[in-house]
Amino acid sequence: MEKAFLILLFFIFGSIIGSFLNVVIYRIPRGKSIKKPAFSFCPECGEKIKWYDNIPLLSYFILRGRCRYCKGKISIRYPFVEFLTGIASVMAFLKTGLSYDYIFTFGFISLMIAITFIDIDFRIIPDELNLIGFIMGIVYSAIKSNLVESLLGSLIGAGFLWGIAYIYLRFRGIEGLGMGDVKMMAFVGAYTGWFGALFTIFVGSFIGAVAGIIGAYLSKSEEKGKFEIPFGPFLSFAAIIYIFFGDIIKNWYLGGIM
Template sequence: METALTVIFGLIIGSFLNVLIHRLPMGENVVSPPSHCPRCHADIPFYLNIPLLSYIFLLGKCRSCRGKISPQYPLVEGFCAFSFWLTVHSYGLSLQAAASAVFICLLIALAAIDIRHMILPDELTLSGAALFFIYSFFNPEINQLEAVLSGLGGALFFAGLYYFYLKIRKIEGLGFGDVKMALFMGLFLGLHRLAVAIFLASLFGLLVGIFIIVSKKKNLKLALPFGPFLSLGSFVSLFWGDAIMAWIGSFWRLP
């Protein structure tokens, strides 16, 4: 029962995230008006607004205009449900699980918005930083000073990359949104897991960039949003960062 309720709750939150992802970058209210088709603007009745199932039932098309529904909708809902299940499976029903679920929701929203609009909204990054700073005072397992230093360290690292690339290449290699995203990542993950997240994000970004350049014959000036890679790296590090650090550390042990 606990698993089923967790998955259902994850699907519902995933449905809300889709609304947030679509409306926030355009400055629209995320609460009203009710859900509607972004093409024909026809209202979606509640019985056709069931997370994941409605997409399958409608065969990925709007009932009114028959326009294609973006696969983003079922992907976000399904991944959110899986993430909530994994969170409860890892941390049980606890404050840590709730905070992790909020962290993951921010990662999902930021990744999707960055893919679609190449921006990381302050409403999410700075709100996340403020929220996790406050959270650090309510979790006795978190050292507030370490959390703050981790957040500032992540932000300063990306700020340094931002200005270095700007000075050398005279163009922005990273957006300043990545700096703010690293701030809330560090506040929640801590220094070690933040380092793992950044390493994985860089690795994922490099591999995807090479694949696109080789397969589609793009040039080296190809612009890729880095937010999705930071989100993926943070997600992996949240659950397996400590294990990855231990595995890396095993190579430095003396026989």
Template sequence: MIYVFVFLMGLIFGSFLNVCIYRIPRGISIITPPSSCPTCDTPIKWYDNIPLLSYIILKGKCRNCKSKISLKYPIIEIFGGLIALGVFLKFGLSLNTIFWIIFGYCLLVLSFIDLELFIIPDIINILLLVFGILFVIFNGKITEGLIGGVFGFILFYSVAEIFSKILKQEALGFGDVKLLGVIGVWLGWVGVVYTIFFASFIGSIVGILLVALFGKTFKAKIPFGPFLALSAFSYIFFGKELMHVLYGI
């Protein structure tokens, strides 16, 4: 029953993450006003705002104007539940569990913002940095966090500058550079290396699949933030062990 409870709590937080994803990049308060239908602007009643359940009952439509509600909302709620449950299964009931859930939620928010608007808001990186500092202090890994943060930032900044000059256009957004620096605070320099290689691998696979589906004329811009986020989050489950097995580090 505790696993069910953790998952349900994750769904609730996932509903709040939907608010953050929509409002933060638009400069709207995440507290007020109450949620409303983006089409008819009708305030959403509490019974129509129950995570996942309300979407199913309303069949994905607004009760008032019958406009379609994006499938993105229940998907993010489910991700919220899965992140909470996965971290709890890995780390049990501890303060580190709370830290890693916050880590996962911030990465989830920035991923969907980046997918939609191709930006990573500074406020998300700042939140990750603040909680990352608290995390390394709590775990006595201040030196490791400092080295990882500096290593991640300088490495990705250098890569961005080199490829921008080669391609004669921006290769990586500065939000990605700052994100990898923050990830380094949480995961250390080994986590940075893992995150870069795993994100690049996943990104390459996605790019190949998109070209296969849409042909060589596919020129759409693909944000790198979600790949970094997925890779960084996967590291806390098996990345450290994988890097040790493959490279002995």
């Protein structure tokens, strides 16, 4: 009973953070401050949203997905991000328990969620999020006395992806990867170390390639040559897998090749 209550609390906390992530996702790529205005507003009419219309998950369904003032449609993405972040909070709690590990694990996943949706919409990964993630990873590794592994992970992760981007640009003459993806791997490597960084790149690339092939096949024939997908969401997904199952994956792989 006590654990069920804690799970509910962590879900509520996560959904509140998810509401903040919606602000981050909307404002940062548009060059807007996340501090000012200090209140949420309707993107259609600009009207200030009252606190009782801004309760995570509940308000969306109470208002039936419409702004109270202009009746403009509110994207289902807002409650989805809140729900997703609530689930992420619970998963982080179940993995780490009540410890400082929860803060860094949940922080990592929250940044991955924000990066995913920003990259989907704008094909960019903001430097601010990568820098915050990198600093958090370094601090977390320092606390765990694993700083060298963290720095090595950042170097290998970013360096490996930069090398791929450079080769692609050199031989194809077009940019295949953005520097945001490269900087993101410095952030991921700071958390996961060298093995986790390489796992993220290879698994993210594989999933992205499969999604790209399916997407290109389903797209209109005249657009197939121009079909593009953001890489950040696939890196994020692979990185989250490693955050939760990294020890098992690493022990299985390294044990299998020794």
